[in-house]
Amino acid sequence: MPKGLKKLVQIVNVLSAANRPNLIQQLQSETFDLVVIGGGITGAGIALDAAARGMKVALVEMRDFASGTSSKSTKLVHGGLRYLKQLEVMLVREVGRERAVVHTLAPHLVTAEKMLLPLIEGGTYGKWATSLGLLMYDFLADVQGIDRRRMLTREETLAEESLLRKDIIVGGGLYAEYRTDDARLTIEIIKTAAQYGALSLNYVKAEDFLYKNGKIQGVRCNDLINKEKFIIKGTFVINAAGPWVDKLRKKDQSLQGKRLFHSKGVHLVIPHEKLPLKHAVYFDVSDGRMLFAIPRLRTTYIGTTDTPYNGDLNHVLTTKADVDYILNATNQMFPTANLTMEDVESSWAGLRPLIFEEGKSASEMSRKDELFESESGLISIAGGKLTGYRKMAEKVVNRVAKKFKTQHNRDFEVCKTDKIQLCGGPFNGAAEVRDYKETICQRIRDLGLSDYYTHYLVANYGKQTDTILNLLPQSPSLLQAELHFCLHNELVFKPLDFFNRRTGRLYFNIQSIEPALDIILKDFQLYFNWDDNRLAQERVEVLEAIGEVSTFGR
Ligand code: FAD
Numbered sequence: 001m002p003k004g005l006k007k008l009v010q011i012v013n014v015l016s017a018a019n020r021p022n023l024i025q026q027l028q029s030e031t032f033d034l035v036v037i038g039g040g041i042t043g044a045g046i047a048l049d050a051a052a053r054g055m056k057v058a059l060v061e062m063r064d065f066a067s068g069t070s071s072k073s074t075k076l077v078h079g080g081l082r083y084l085k086q087l088e089v090m091l092v093r094e095v096g097r098e099r100a101v102v103h104t105l106a107p108h109l110v111t112a113e114k115m116l117l118p119l120i121e122g123g124t125y126g127k128w129a130t131s132l133g134l135l136m137y138d139f140l141a142d143v144q145g146i147d148r149r150r151m152l153t154r155e156e157t158l159a160e161e162s163l164l165r166k167d168i169i170v171g172g173g174l175y176a177e178y179r180t181d182d183a184r185l186t187i188e189i190i191k192t193a194a195q196y197g198a199l200s201l202n203y204v205k206a207e208d209f210l211y212k213n214g215k216i217q218g219v220r221c222n223d224l225i226n227k228e229k230f231i232i233k234g235t236f237v238i239n240a241a242g243p244w245v246d247k248l249r250k251k252d253q254s255l256q257g258k259r260l261f262h263s264k265g266v267h268l269v270i271p272h273e274k275l276p277l278k279h280a281v282y283f284d285v286s287d288g289r290m291l292f293a294i295p296r297l298r299t300t301y302i303g304t305t306d307t308p309y310n311g312d313l314n315h316v317l318t319t320k321a322d323v324d325y326i327l328n329a330t331n332q333m334f335p336t337a338n339l340t341m342e343d344v345e346s347s348w349a350g351l352r353p354l355i356f357e358e359g360k361s362a363s364e365m366s367r368k369d370e371l372f373e374s375e376s377g378l379i380s381i382a383g384g385k386l387t388g389y390r391k392m393a394e395k396v397v398n399r400v401a402k403k404f405k406t407q408h409n410r411d412f413e414v415c416k417t418d419k420i421q422l423c424g425g426p427f428n429g430a431a432e433v434r435d436y437k438e439t440i441c442q443r444i445r446d447l448g449l450s451d452y453y454t455h456y457l458v459a460n461y462g463k464q465t466d467t468i469l470n471l472l473p474q475s476p477s478l479l480q481a482e483l484h485f486c487l488h489n490e491l492v493f494k495p496l497d498f499f500n501r502r503t504g505r506l507y508f509n510i511q512s513i514e515p516a517l518d519i520i521l522k523d524f525q526l527y528f529n530w531d532d533n534r535l536a537q538e539r540v541e542v543l544e545a546i547g548e549v550s551t552f553g554r
Helices: 003-010 017-029 041-052 081-085 089-105 127-141 154-160 182-195 242-251 320-333 389-408 430-446 451-461 464-470 478-489 495-502 510-528 532-550
Strands: 031-037 057-061 111-120 150-152 169-179 199-202 204-212 215-223 228-239 260-271 280-284 290-296 299-303 346-355 369-373 379-383
Touching (some): 031 041, 031 215, 041 057, 081 089, 089 169, 111 154, 111 430, 127 150, 154 169, 182 199, 204 242, 228 242, 228 389, 242 379, 290 320, 346 379, 369 389, 379 389, 451 464, 495 532
Parallel strands (some): 111 280
Antiparallel strands (some): 260 299
């Protein structure tokens, strides 16, 4: 075993992959105040909120953290301008205000992004409606100062974004949003929850519930890595399983009344030089929908679709029809780009877990969250947005705290997650992130690497970048130092999870995976003592994932 790896195995962190046996042991031997099912943004937010109020929390995730919808979003922390058109004023107000809060909790990971809304003849929004709409959007979200919307003339719009189709542009609006990495945000919340004592573990599936006198007392789990079943005892159980929420409600025999509706959304990733946008752009499509095109370091990503989905929840794929739709729409708005399928490097397809509403199309259905409580006491939460995760968590944990009070006469503190900086910080705002980047920049240049790595590392890991760089003397490469950090701090059990949700490479730097694959597989093999069969299996898993996100002949 290389020297660096050995050292890491010895210092066992709570969220070190080497700590899995201890975590399993604790999960099955203790009784928790709250057991959360689902390690997406919703479950992670609930675990942090509850643990910070003093509850003893366990969280189980059946695959990797954020492997469901929470790594497949548009990666915007936004108020949702289009919901204003649907007159969802309260939703826009709540998530609009949340944007700024989430930004202060992790300013390295949730960064301000100006959004350009080009106005076209006969488009979704007219000039006056846009001006008024954006004004209201800013007002509801309490946007201040220079971040407030600015209306642009045709010439100003084209000067902001020269690639726009010139013959149809009549003006534009420039307004403030935030961008993030949804999977990293989820993982940092899981890590922050661990600092408050929450025990979270991935690759543990909740298969059924444990009942006493008709009331849920715990969860029957399956450790999908060691193939062992065990029980987690808990006073209350939360079902935060995203698109799988109804499957658990069915297990609890409480699937009555409102149900989930799955709407698929696809994004495509192309090299930035193929669509070298200066800004994120929110543009009209001829069918009346709107798409985002968002520059992100060496790429631009474009999405999303909104189509009903009835297929396998565990395997949602980008189809040729999805690719054709997005490319056609993009080529219509940015005609000189001439994008073809060959330009698409990667993609992702996710499911919105919406609450079904009779007579509405997928894109018309509300994004509001809703709580369901069954006779047995199972509390399920569905719907909602990445942006609103903290408020959703507050709502759920308030409900649990109330039940503790009435049923057990126990008191817990009020929600305080608006003050808890996430792992990777603390940073006192965007200016401090910029200063920190300066200190990292020189270290990265000294390694002979480009500034890309400074931006990438600080956005992904914040101040944990120092820890990663400090691992370099024992690690042959920066990527291996990143891996060692993730093994030691982020419960990473599979190479695909490392390439996808820890580093974002599967989507945003897909070509970098194959040249590094053998080295990374070897490090995993040494760390977990895998035999060659297991190694081969993991290799196939990575290669299949690369094929799935980058080829669309279906
Ligand atoms: P998930 O992330 O799916 O998490 C649920 C987890 O539960 C999964 O990881 C799953 O593996 C686990 N699970 C299921 N069953 C079990 C079980 N039996 N045992 C253990 N674990 C289990 N929101 C925004 O704010 N901004 C955006 O830009 C945005 N864009 C979007 C674009 C698209 C295309 C889509 C689809 C959604 C978008 N959203 C956006 C919405 C946002 O992504 C979702 O609301 C959010 O990610 C849902 O998180 P979740 O935790 O509820 O679900």
